[in-house]
Amino acid sequence: MESTSELPVSLIPNHGSWLRYLSFSLDHKVVGIQYLVTGFLFYLVGGVLAGMIRTELATPISDYLSREVYNEVLTMHGTIMIFLWIVPVVNGAFGNYLIPFYVGARDMAFPRLNAVAFWMIPPAGLLLIASFFIGGASQSGWTAYPPLSLRTPALGQLIWIFSVLLLGGSSILGGINFIVTILKLRRPGLKMMQLPMYCWAMLGTSILVVLSTPVLAGTLVMLAFDIVAHTGFFNPAIGGNAVVYQHLFWFYSHPAVYIMVLPAFGLVSEILPVHSRKPLFGYTTMVYSILAIVFLGLIVWAHHMFTSGTPPWMRLFFTIATSFIAVPTGIKFFNWLATLWGGKIALNSAMLFACAFIVNFVLGGITGVALAQVPFDIHVHDTYFVVAHFHYIVYGGTVFIIFSSIYHWYPKITGRMLNEPLGMLHFVLTFVGFNLCFGPQHWLGMNGMPRRVSEYDPQFTLMNQISSVGALLMALSTLPFLINVFHSAWRGRVAGNNPWRALTPEWLTSSPPPVENWNGPAPHVEHPYGYGLVETTP
Amino acid sequence: MFGLVLFLVGDGMTFAGLFAAYLTFRAVNPLPSGGVYDLELLLPTINTALLVISSFTFHRAARQLRQGSGFGCRLWLLITAALGAAFLASQMLEYFKLPFGLTANLFASTFYVLTGFHGLHVTLGVLMILIVWWQARAGGSINRESHFGLEAAELYWHFVDGIWVVLFGIIYLL
Numbered sequence: 001m002e003s004t005s006e007l008p009v010s011l012i013p014n015h016g017s018w019l020r021y022l023s024f025s026l027d028h029k030v031v032g033i034q035y036l037v038t039g040f041l042f043y044l045v046g047g048v049l050a051g052m053i054r055t056e057l058a059t060p061i062s063d064y065l066s067r068e069v070y071n072e073v074l075t076m077h078g079t080i081m082i083f084l085w086i087v088p089v090v091n092g093a094f095g096n097y098l099i100p101f102y103v104g105a106r107d108m109a110f111p112r113l114n115a116v117a118f119w120m121i122p123p124a125g126l127l128l129i130a131s132f133f134i135g136g137a138s139q140s141g142w143t144a145y146p147p148l149s150l151r152t153p154a155l156g157q158l159i160w161i162f163s164v165l166l167l168g169g170s171s172i173l174g175g176i177n178f179i180v181t182i183l184k185l186r187r188p189g190l191k192m193m194q195l196p197m198y199c200w201a202m203l204g205t206s207i208l209v210v211l212s213t214p215v216l217a218g219t220l221v222m223l224a225f226d227i228v229a230h231t232g233f234f235n236p237a238i239g240g241n242a243v244v245y246q247h248l249f250w251f252y253s254h255p256a257v258y259i260m261v262l263p264a265f266g267l268v269s270e271i272l273p274v275h276s277r278k279p280l281f282g283y284t285t286m287v288y289s290i291l292a293i294v295f296l297g298l299i300v301w302a303h304h305m306f307t308s309g310t311p312p313w314m315r316l317f318f319t320i321a322t323s324f325i326a327v328p329t330g331i332k333f334f335n336w337l338a339t340l341w342g343g344k345i346a347l348n349s350a351m352l353f354a355c356a357f358i359v360n361f362v363l364g365g366i367t368g369v370a371l372a373q374v375p376f377d378i379h380v381h382d383t384y385f386v387v388a389h390f391h392y393i394v395y396g397g398t399v400f401i402i403f404s405s406i407y408h409w410y411p412k413i414t415g416r417m418l419n420e421p422l423g424m425l426h427f428v429l430t431f432v433g434f435n436l437c438f439g440p441q442h443w444l445g446m447n448g449m450p451r452r453v454s455e456y457d458p459q460f461t462l463m464n465q466i467s468s469v470g471a472l473l474m475a476l477s478t479l480p481f482l483i484n485v486f487h488s489a490w491r492g493r494v495a496g497n498n499p500w501r502a503l504t505p506e507w508l509t510s511s512p513p514p515v516e517n518w519n520g521p522a523p524h525v526e527h528p529y530g531y532g533l534v535e536t537t538p
Numbered sequence: 539m540f541g542l543v544l545f546l547v548g549d550g551m552t553f554a555g556l557f558a559a560y561l562t563f564r565a566v567n568p569l570p571s572g573g574v575y576d577l578e579l580l581l582p583t584i585n586t587a588l589l590v591i592s593s594f595t596f597h598r599a600a601r602q603l604r605q606g607s608g609f610g611c612r613l614w615l616l617i618t619a620a621l622g623a624a625f626l627a628s629q630m631l632e633y634f635k636l637p638f639g640l641t642a643n644l645f646a647s648t649f650y651v652l653t654g655f656h657g658l659h660v661t662l663g664v665l666m667i668l669i670v671w672w673q674a675r676a677g678g679s680i681n682r683e684s685h686f687g688l689e690a691a692e693l694y695w696h697f698v699d700g701i702w703v704v705l706f707g708i709i710y711l712l
């Protein structure tokens with residue numbers, strides 16, 4: 001396949017008009033923004049579903065939604081948030097926007113493939129949402145475990161499978177594109193160890209995507225056969241084996257957690273040095289930590305299955321392997337702290353979200369290590385403790401970094417600054433709301449409240465109501481954010497090329513950047529984190 | 539080409555997942571009475587021979603092109619496509635002769651899904667070879683100087699061939 005690093009402007013439809021965002025655009029920056037906006041719209045849908053869940057759980061009885069609808073809502077909430085918001089945004093949006101800048105290229109390696117990958121997402125998402133209205137959506141959760149998924153309304157489950165296959169296909173095409181771009185499209189003379197950390201994070205993530213997503217695809221095709229052709233792969237009633245589904249599913253879905261969180265590690269490693277005016281601490285150890293996480297991430301999947309009749313040797317192996325992941329993750333955590341240490345920290349909205357990420361993530365990481373231990377896991381398996389752990393990683397971790405990144409790169413993307421007071425309000429509401437919502441769920445889980453049920457023992461009422469109030473604050477936090485984004489696009493202070501006096505290559509061009517990123521040759525950036533070493537120009 | 543290699547790695551992982559499922563089923567799920575994991579070997583052995591030979595004929599086609607013989611290249615491409623088509627026909631014949639259907643038991647289901655998924659790859663491969671054959675005509679886009687499409691199709695074909703050898707070993711011989 002030819003590498004189109006030189007892309008004529010004539011190939012970009014509707015160049016200069018906002019209509020280009022609705023077109024089959026080959027410009028990596030347009031594709032990145034398409035991912036970001038589409039993902040955010042689905043985030044709003046998933047958020048409304050989350051609000052419905054928390055409304056139902058404000059009282060111990062099942063009174064607001066019928067049980068079937070509650071199951072549909074929780075299934076769609078998980079699926080939409082994972083496959084249509086976090087994965088496409090933290091990979092597709094920022095990856096497409098930033099990676100070509102970071103490697104010194106004018107576009108991605110395969111611009112056409114890139115556009116194809118993006119345009120697979122809206123139909124898949126709309127189809128998924130439409131399944132609510134045609135016979136009922138899937139009720140089997142985002143994990144679609146058989147035999148449950150063989151009993152849920154067949155049409156809804158099939159639509160779910162088809163959508164996830166489309167989204168997985170899009171993710172694989174994106175992953176291939178990132179790997180080739182990072183390895184093959186680097187500006188001559190740019191060494192791997194000079195790349196900004198987000199490149200390494202995306203390289204690791206994309207390796208996981210290419211290795212694990214196809215396994216999910218094969219598994220879901222088998223599940224579809226069970227539903228449509230009445231084969232019995234995963235149906236114990238006719239001689240099948242449901243545990244095999246769990247193994248294959250988690251072979252994808254544990255790495256999927258890293259597909260959601262490794263890019264966030266990369267993004268925060270870009271943001272912290274800029275706003276604390278210090279070089280990223282421990283670059284080399286960061287790189288090897290990412291590679292170690294990629295490797296270990298592929299061999300820990302059965303820690304989700306300690307209560308699925310897993311034999312003792314398997315429990316032992318997966319406990320040890322999972323606990324090992326704490327080592328490279330801990331290295332990254334201490335490197336971020338060391339980056340902040342003694343820095344000239346600017347506590348703006350981007351930085352507040354980034355620092356809160358570190359706090360939330362370490363909490364989610366500690367509960368993760370706890371969950372890896374079989375004796376503990378058996379007690380809290382399928383309780384709200386798991387829900388709390390998971391949301392501390394993907395919301396407290398990744399979503400906080402998505403917001404941090406939006407505050408950090410919005411000036412580059414639009415040419416205007418976001419409003420700081422509104423950003424702070426957004427941050428306070430999100431941070432307080434998030435911890436109120438998910439903090440009490442640790443207690444609920446420890447005390448035995450199972451997840452995925454619409455009614456519960458009345459002794460859990462108070463904590464559930466606190467959690468629902470937190471959810472309300474999170475919903476409200478979206479308002480200042482939306483007002484900020486729209487108002488600043490129109491009235492925001494003009495940003496100039498480099499408002500943060502940053503050193504990475506995307507800031508060494510105009511805001512917003514021209515179609516092929518730089519009007520002259522790509523800049524030669526040897527020290528992307530050389531704060532205090534290299535002169536910076538505003 | 540590197541992009542294609544990555545794609546094939548992913549594709550190979552799909553097969554690896556299916557093989558792993560098959561082996562686990564086989565290790566832990568006894569079949570109901572009448573179900574067997576053994577199959578007639580004659581047709582599949584012929585099939586294996588057809589595909590292995592077709593890898594060599596494809597390689598030959600590529601070499602002919604590099605040596606400047608467009609005619610030789612197209613001839614060997616046709617032979618390769620014919621071998622692929624013969625494989626598919628023979629696979630169909632095997633399906634018709636088998637005493638069990640898709641839903642008979644766990645082995646039957648896995649067998650049909652695995653060989654069917656592979657057969658889909660062969661079908662795509664034959665179509666790809668025919669496209670390359672058309673592009674390699676005099677004045678076409680594939681010639682001695684520019685032959686990326688031919689090389690990509692060749693890599694894909696070797697991959698499909700290799701998967702079959704693994705599949706043959708795991709499903710028929712084991």
Ligand SMILES: [Cu+2]
Nearest residue numbers: 254301303304
């Ligand atoms: Cu996991």
